[in-house]
Amino acid sequence: RIAYVNGRYVPHAEASVHIEDRGYQFADGVYEVCEVMGGRLIDEPRHLARLWRSLDELRIRHPMSEAALKVVLRETVRRNRVREGIVYLQVTRGVARRDHYFPAATVAPAVVVTSRSFDRAKNDVGAEAGVKVITVPENRWPRVDIKSVGLLPNVLVKQQAKEAGAKEAWYVDADGHVTEGGSTNAWIVSADGVLITRPAESGILRGITRSTVADMARDLQIRVEERPFTVAEAKAAKEAFMTAATAIVTPIVAIDGAPVGDGRPGKVALELRRRYHEFAHRGEA
Ligand code: PLP
Structure with missing residues (x-):
């Protein structure tokens, strides 16, 4: 495997x-x-737009032009011969003697890109069977809209979920509303088939998959309501699912051990998942 590190492709x-x-x-x-x-x-365009926004919010310099970055992403995927998998990109404020203040303007941001394959078919079987989630108190900083590498709270709740036999942990805010998962956005489907997900500007990362799924649903004449929902509402919903680049649309079959709907992967979630793949393979996502 090959990684891109600050201008070089290295083993x-x-x-x-x-x-x-x-x-x-x-x-x-x-x-x-x-x-x-x-x-x-x-x-890709939405991921790059979010990257620039995250950098701007933290006042980290753009390490290169969008065109150059696209070349690096493609080249890293190509050199690793990835057909089905992921590409990971990280930009930090760079290398400087440890001091909280920003380093001198001459310090260049550091860029790392990696890419790896996974077994899509095997992955799909697992996801389509549905996953379990647990709920945990929201304990992250208010700027979760920035896709920061500071993921310690997320690491802890994801591990807690794993140890409880679940895949994901849903954060619940002080009002009892679900914000999002440790690495996914949270959705439910109401009895009358409306998709409900928390508004992008309120305590969540604006998931790219979330945006694309919302657009796709609207194209399919499925109503999407962006509003907070409670854990009780989610438990009583017809379906629940989560979205992320790595999960696409993954049905949720249980919340804190209680079945969602009939305890089987939801029809709407599976249909959206199928459509997303179709959409992606046609080159429209
Ligand atoms: N929420 C959090 C906290 C995440 O870490 C992620 C992805 O890693 C998401 C949501 C989903 O975002 P996306 O669809 O852009 O992958």
């Missing part, structure tokens, strides 16, 4: 960054994960 096993990289010391950086299907990057 993955030897790829490294400096011990004084600010990403390493302060989690002072951002990232993106983009799905690769049929060798193509899915939803």
Whole structure:
């Protein structure tokens, strides 16, 4: 495997960054994960737009032009011969002697890109069977709209979910509303078939898959309501599902051990998942 590190393509096993990289010391950086299907990057324009926004919010300089970055992403995918998999991109504020203040303007941001394949068929079987979620109190900083590499709260709740036999943890805010999952956006389907998901501007990461699924649903004349929902509402919903570049649309069959709907993967979720793949393979996502 090959990784891109600050202007060079190097063997993955030897790829490294400096011990004084600010990403390493302060989690002072951002990232993106983009799905690769049929060798193509899915939803690339939206991922790049979010990357620039995350960088701007943290006042980290753009490391290169969008055109140059696209070349690096493609080249990393190509050199790793990835047809089905992901590409990971990380930009940190760069390397400087440890000091909380921003380093001098001459310090260049550090860029790392990796790409790996996975077994799409095997992955699909697991996802289509549906997954379980647990609920946990929201304990993250208010700027979760920034796709920061500071993911310690997420790491802890994802591990907690795993140890409870679940795939994902849904954060619940002080009002009892679900915000999002540790690495996914949260959705439910009401009894009358309306998709409900929390508004993008309120305590969630604006998921790219979330945006694409919302557009797709509207094209299919499925109503999408962007509003907060409670755990009780989710437990009583007809369906629940989660979205992320790595999960696409994955049905949720249980919340805190209670079955959602009839306890089987929802029809709407599976249909949206199927459509997303179709859409991606036609080159429309
Ligand atoms: N929410 C969080 C906290 C995430 O980490 C992610 C993805 O990693 C998502 C939502 C889903 O975002 P996307 O659809 O852009 O992958």
